[in-house]
Amino acid sequence: MFSTTLRAGLRAASRSSVRTMSTLSVRAVPRYGAALAAATAVTAFGLYQGAPLLLEGKSLAGEKGKASERSFVMIKPDGVSRQLVGKIITRFEERGYKLVAVKSLTPSPALAKEHYIDLASRPFYKGLVDYITSGTPVVAMVWEGKDVIRQGRRIVGATNPQESDPGSVRGQYAVSVGRNLIHASDSFDSASKEIELWFAESELAEYKPTTWDWVMADN
Structure with missing residues (x-):
């Protein structure tokens, strides 16, 4: 109790x-x-300390390396304005990952600053915060599945679109690093912190897609 x-x-x-x-x-x-x-x-x-909140040894990012692993993905204002939300979601769905949370919102300055706190010493930090909070909403999501953090980054592409692999989201749709469409957690610790920051635990759905075992099974 x-x-x-x-x-x-x-x-x-x-x-x-x-x-x-x-x-x-x-x-x-x-x-x-x-x-x-x-x-x-x-x-x-x-x-x-910048550490994710862990409760009884469990994070909102699930279990690293397991089918329950979760990643935070955010479509930025440029991706929303360019009406790429559906195409980006399709990339993750077609790979077999499960969408467990999604919402559209305009972040507050405090939320944006905390999300990008690791970049606070960089000269572009203020401009990035101002852009994310400018009024065009972002689409915040949590995706679940085996190796979703690492594979999600591959789906998204390199931070600089000019260095992104062809076929990745940034490699196909973006040109400028300042308008690179999307954010995805780059590590398990980052996913834990970012999911906790953007979502309440009650907002994370627990369900099993009909194709889940066909996608996630090892044998």
Whole structure:
């Protein structure tokens, strides 16, 4: 019972610490009482260290290397404006990966800054944040499947579209690194942090596509 309450407290504390989206509910704060107060310090320390929030050894990114592995993928404003959302989703679906969460939103500056915090020292950081929050929405998604983080990056292509393989999303549709259409988690730790940042656990669907065993089986 306590672990369930603590887990809920950690989730609420993490989301209230790093997200200021208009959809975020603050009614969760008084609900969890002392467990939330105790968890806040732990969560804040983890966020300060840049570490993903792990609960009982399990991350929202599932299990690395297993069929439950998950990656965060975001179609940026240029991809939305160019009406490439359906084509990009099709790339992941045709590979056999499972869409477990998706939403369209205009990120708040706080959310965008936290998402790109690793680039905070780079000269293009402010321009990137301003662009992501400019008003055209992004499409945030979580994809699941074996090796989805590494393979998702291959589907997306290199950060610089001019270095992307032909047939990748960026290799086919993008030219400029400043308008490279899409973001995908580059490691398991990044996926854990980014999924936690953009989605509540309750937003992640648990289901089994009819073709799942045909795609993910090893024999």
